[in-house]
Amino acid sequence: MADDQRSKNDYKDTLFLPATDFPMRGGLPKKEPQMITRWDEMGLYAMLRADAKDREKFVLHDGPPYANGHLHMGTALNKTIKDLIVRTRQMAGFDANYVPGWDCHGLPIEWKVEEAFRGKGRKKGDVPPSEFREECRAYAAKWIDIQRTEFKRLGIEGDWWNPYKTMDFTTEAAIVREFLTFVEKGLVYRGSKPIMWSPVEQTALAEAEIEYHDHQSTTIWVKFPFVQAPEGLEGAQVVIWTTTPWTIPANRAVCYGEGISYGLYEVESVRQDLEFAPFAAPGDRLILADSLAEEVFGAAFVDTFKRIEDVPATKLSGAKLKHPLNGHADSYDFDVHMLSGDHVTDDAGTGFVHTAPSHGQEDYFAWLGAGLPLDAIPYTVGPDGAYTDEAPGFEGRQVFRTEGKKAGKDGDANPEVIKALVEKGSLLARGRLKHSYPHSWRSKAPVLFRNTPQWFIRVGQGEGSLRETALKAIDETTFYPPSGVNRLRGMVEQRPDWLVSRQRAWGVPITLFVDKSGEPLVDEAVNKRIYDAVAEKGADAWFDTPDAEFLGDKYDPADFEKVTDILDVWFDSGCTHAFTLEDRDDLQWPADLYMEGSDQHRGWFQSSLLEGCGTRGRAPYKAIFTHGFVLDDKGLKMSKSLGNVMLPEQVTQKFGADILRIWVASSDVQEDIRVGDEILGSAVDAYRKLRNTLRYLLSGLDGYTEEERVDVADMPELERYILHRLHEVNEKIRASFDAYNFKAAWRALSEFAIQDLSAFYFDIRKDCLYCDAPSSLKRRANRTVMAILLDHLVRLLAPVCPFTAEEVYDHFPAGLGEKKPSVHLLQFADVPGSYRDEALAERWQKLRGIRRVITGAIEEKRNEKLIGASLEAASGVVIDDPALADLAASVDLAELSITSQATLANGQAPDGAHRLPDQPNVAVSISKAAGEKCGRCWRVLPDVPEDGALCGRCADATK
Template identity: 65%
Template sequence: MPDASADDETKGRDYKDTLFLPKTEFPMRAGLPKREPQWLKRWADMGLYQRLREDAKGRKGFVLHDGPPYANGHIHMGTALTKILKDLIIRSKQMTGYNANFVPGWDCHGLPIEWKVEEEFRGNGRAKRDVPSSEFRAACRIYAQKWLDVQRDEFKRLGGEGDWDNPYTTMAFASEARIASELLKFAEAGLLYRGSKPVMWSPVEQTALAEAEIEYHDHQSTTIWVKFPLESGDFKGASVVIWTTTPWTIPGNRAICYGPKMSYGLYEVVAMKGDLEFEPWSAPGDRLILSDALAESVREAGLIEEWKRVGDVPAEALKDRHCAHPLKGFGGGYEFDVPLLAGDHVTDEAGTGFVHTAPGHGQDDYIAWVSAFGTQVEIPHTVDEFGAYTDEAPGFTGEQVLVIEGKKKGKDGGANKAVVEQLIAHGKLLARGRIKHSYPHSWRSKAPVIFRNTPQWFIALDKPTQNGKTLRENALNAIDETQFTPPQGRNRIRTMVEGRPDWLISRQRAWGVPITIFAHKETGEVLVDDAVNGRITSAIAEKGADAWFDTPAADFLGADYAVDDYEKVDDILDVWFDSGSTHAFVLEDRPDLRWPADIYCEGSDQHRGWFQSSLLESCGTRGRAPYGHVVTNGFVVDGDGRKMSKSLGNVMAPDQIIKQYGAEIIRIWMASSDYTDDLRVSDEIIGSSVDAYRKLRNTMRYLIGALYEFSDDEKVTPAEMPELERYILHRLSVLDEEVRAGYDKLDFKGVWRKCLDFASLELSAFYLDIRKDSLYCDSPNSTRRRAARTVMSAVFDRLTTWLAPICVFTMEEAWLERYPSEDGSVHLQQFPDTPGEWRDDALAAKWRKIRDVRRVVTGALEVERREKRIGASLEAAPVAYVADPEMLNAYNGLDPAELFITSGATLSGDPAPDNAFRLEGESIDIAVVSQKAAGIKCKRCWRILPEVDVDLCKRCDDVVENA
């Protein structure tokens, strides 16, 4: 079989022009960076999205609801990964019989955008507080729109199809009105309330933060051990010792918690360590009450040389006792008693066995206080929104917990130092030190946060709803009824919902949907009135969220309510409530979608973000989740598994890869990876995707060229085909089943691997390799050649459509190269139906034996080539010794030389010579003796045969004569 590119080595006539060689203009080099934009333009010009919608009318709907990315900054590999994953889901559903519409969306409110706009104003010399709120909100809207447009182009460049011209946005007036309407439903259900609780607060950003807006970093904190003199009971005069990493919370201390089942002792100081450069803060005779398990660590920290344990302190003896505040006598504000409270959260893992309790600065502290006294009234507001002490921290007013501006932004302010100095002055400091520990930071400003007591609005999770169950119970039931990919996602979100506090929904910001409620000034009761609510939502639908701020309260309240009786709340809704409400104004309000969605698909961090806020919002208003299936992808990390960061210099951006290789390669990288785990990306990994793409492209190119001028008139039926063709049809049948099952299970890696292996191992390295001789040399009318082209046509139609969701550009190019059309597209196709009669398991079992023998023969020929005993396999006529009679009989009726791509071949059941070639490590008993083919080389097909007289073998002579 001559190679299409080989030179004719013979003298005399050149028979190359008598061969039926592949013809195609499909280039070997893809040129993806330049060609892909041309395909995007073509799809836009032909209205592909609209064509897809028209084509899918009447089919069963499939809805994947797009989680809204923030409209700020360029996309990165993580957002690219998720958007491509969604596109694979949508396209595969569309091509397997669904009407799969995709509506992209953007989250346009919230801190990420507000923070950037604030930076822009600061850069122009204007602080946020100096900018009128209407001007600031307008700037935020412009900023969000700018980045929405940038991101839209970047997402489209990845090859995704969707309603890009009509996306949803949370800042659209209609969206803002629906978000406000969803909030009012919680008010109507009695689940919305205002409470004064400690929340995570960013002094740098002057706003409360949700857990989803927090990330944890190492932080070095000042630690102190403080003495609280016991003022009642048998141990009066001794000091209870606490330990804290937040000295600034001491002015807010109102209690001390102890472990009711822990062992405590009374320790008396005998001697302090000598040779100290400062006067120690304890002295012989001091009596300290500590957990026995932690006493030794306290002694070391307090620089105590020697002490003695002078007695047990039963936990029961601490009940109903109280201490003096360590700052008593300072500033005139710490004269109250500090009660000792039993607390199950107290452990002996670190500290002293006693927990300093500042109910305005910690969740456990708050719960302990309210559980004991049932009131929030006495919880002080010691720190303001800027992180500075208020008058409720007497003697410290104005001191900053954190620096909120300048080069030292986020560093410790003067609060810790001031408190420690006063504790020393009052003789209540036992020890101090430094500790590096994991501490919550804002994910935007990267500055530490504090826990701060402040009035906020909450949605109750444990109050009964209309069905008698709490919102938490309804959400947990919905989780159980939802499918998760990967399955462990269920436990992850379930654990979060089980343990989360009430939903903090208020923020002290300027940009977003306001909390559109009126609260009675005396009772605090939220006004619930359909007429008032209707006026509110109508105004926002007409003028946007600004209408709430710009419209007088009287216009909303109407004649039935006195303006002076009600407070118009001016807080902003948590942005997670915005995005959690998208199911309402996207799925329910768009006629081309439906509620609930089949799939929500985002990164795994959204178990605590969008998945959860959507779940709670929907369960609170509709009693079930807005989705049936939650799909999550992992994070993108570098080749060593490290998080990408500019400081490490390991960031790979999508545009960087697109400029060098094309977006198709990013799609292949994603499809060839296990998206449910973290995905590694590096130059080497991308290089592997490039290699795989080249192999696939070469296979597609060969198929297109070999099918030049093929028509339906040339087709033959399976019954007329040789066994080899029927075997390939069987493999297509099996692969059709596997591909459909893979797409159904969202196993894109499995689909890609099976298709690529089929193209590389079963087509290029096996079937096409064998059939080149027939394609090039057989008469066009020969059944064998017609059968081969019939099968190759079936292969092409299936590979291009099966892989179209992944290789959107290349499969389009291949399809139109074979089926030219001004308005055609592979993406308008459905996966072809595969006839059931193609499946032939018995034939496949037989051909597994045939291929086992062929594999050993091929191995033997490789040795002969390597040793330069032959140049090409057609120079050989091997003898294969096959011990297994079934394997030997599998070749009955077949030409082994045709399958081995040799000029001759013999199969024998005799014992093999000792020097015969065998594959190492193989259990099958097959051996090969390589021999040179006898005869003369045909100048047309290059087979060496005895029948060749001068130029041609009989077959080639007949074809040339009848051409």
């Protein structure tokens, strides 16, 4: 059979069809773990470090997660963002070493170990401290190994086998060194003030360890009679309101506001329609804020009352009241002071504030501010949340239950106090109030303010203070987003002194000896012996070493008390810069960036700031980046009770880590972000399209050699336009990477790959690639551009999809040149400035507009079943803009729109012509192409002699 007579299918072997063994499907859940093993075996991390040697360093310092559980989506988000930052900086030409770390001390781990012991029938108090600490160390080590594997599964590259851990002996010694630096600077003191205390966990808590939940409290209104009433107030009683009845035994004062209008009121009658007798009685004379009197009488079931006279605040100054429990258990017979207080308002309550300096910051400062003695403040509640003997008649009663299934629930303190008040005739009314109340973020149990001796770092006020140094450092820090500066500054401006002592067993001890006057011993030789011992044996050395070995011959151990509290875990993590950035040669101080969730403004960002400013005079970071929290697809917080928890492991097993990373990169991570199957489905769809783009590039470059390369100046316009777009997109992606705007970078990358390449450039040049002779300039230019595109795209993709980028790089055609062992050893390639051509880009943007009208018209006719494939069509294009018409005449419109034929005309378009609103000067009519169908390229052309024969171009190509 002659060539020109054979079936069109016989020409398949004459086409230059793309070929690659790069699979269409990713198969990520199976391939990714194999890739991780390969990277480990080849020593990729060491290769990265060697490759980056002598480059400028970029240091992102890792905020340490707690070593106490499997990863959740929040930690996956956090580590993935960090990896994106580190990888983009490494590929931008920096030495970007990532050293992961773990927080190993503190309540989260100790709480879990306590639970384990309780499960074995052993209470913490029954376990020797050394055994307990050893179990904590083993527990943390176990979870570090688990979390390391889980982080690596996400494609996180770093120094996983040499991380920092706050429980390493040298690290514990470094934390001791940092703390003693504060001591030597005179910033550490022991003070007695009310601090937040968890009776369930029996430890002090910092503000960063507190979260607020609704809590139902018993509220009471209590009457305080005068010891000696001011003139005109005989028989009158001052009324207070409180949501903490259990603090009444600790009451030592009542505060009033000098600017509040008070009145003396008399009860005339009480309600008679009740099944009980109100505590109020006719004849009661009560002093109340005028704006709150009606509300108080309503709560007390008073039917009618009258105002007798004004009570100026000056009349209350210096007055003494009787305690409402006066005489209970033969006690409470002391005077209660009336004090002026700036914190008193008439917004709620009675206009008077019950003041228990043992249990409230404002109460404490009001007491001391009045010149009253510190030693007169009682210790009414012990570490277990139960009354001490300084609350006579209530000893052992608990504010909150501390054990069993009802741990954290109200104890018997409130009922007993209220009962005693009723017996004394001091209760005016009682009620219930649901309000926001502080809880421990670990046990979820409510906390209380409790006066107890603790160790503090003085933050201070004014020039030279730690606060002022920190505020100056904040002003010198760059924030992403910029609003972060206001959040951190506001917290530092308002924060109290740093409470650093905890009554726990697992952590770095407060390594102080205190003399008889309560002052810490400051001696460099003693401090060195302490440091050396901890560096050799860990924190246990402080507890197990005889005091004399630390104190030496210079001091008598009998003259000193050894402190046994441990340091706040936030101090531990606040020191990480000191023993990681400074102590490692492959890092540098200060860090270029700290990056954590937005909650760390009150946590790690702040503790690191205060630690760095206190010891080195500046923040340990140059910039702070904050991300939001992960919510479910409905915008709700994930919780087991709602059944909406999604785990990273589920995502990697079902979709692969690259999909999770696309979800991160495509989200606005500085806000709270949502995740769910549908949202991840969008990431899967974007991945599939991008993978197809890369596969097409690989297949289209089958057999490519450098001899095919065409100089840019010799390329057709379309190729030069695509290179211009590459320059634009590369510039935008690189700038977005530099600004940590991964959403903008991902969008630019995916839109370029899918819209500019797959849907436009590849669509137009597919015919050329398949059908033109290999020697044709157009085909060679097309393959040259494809080689350039593949090289740039795989580099830009590598930080986001490290597994897929490596797989693509493995399939690079040999003709693209010598390869490195891994794509991750490459850097971003600079796109030559000569590719930029704004005038050409403007031309092609207009041509793309014309093309959209043509393809829209084709789709319309295809829907009407008038044509099938676009090559069956001939397009009649009418343009009534002369300049645009001249532009259209300069290109092959049939090639541009994938039709077999196209005509161009000026003037009036025929009725029914297709138009688009944004292209008002272009109209297109579609008709069947005239001629026969070429058996090789499938174009319908007049020069095809008969159906299935070859057009002129194909005939030449197959010679």
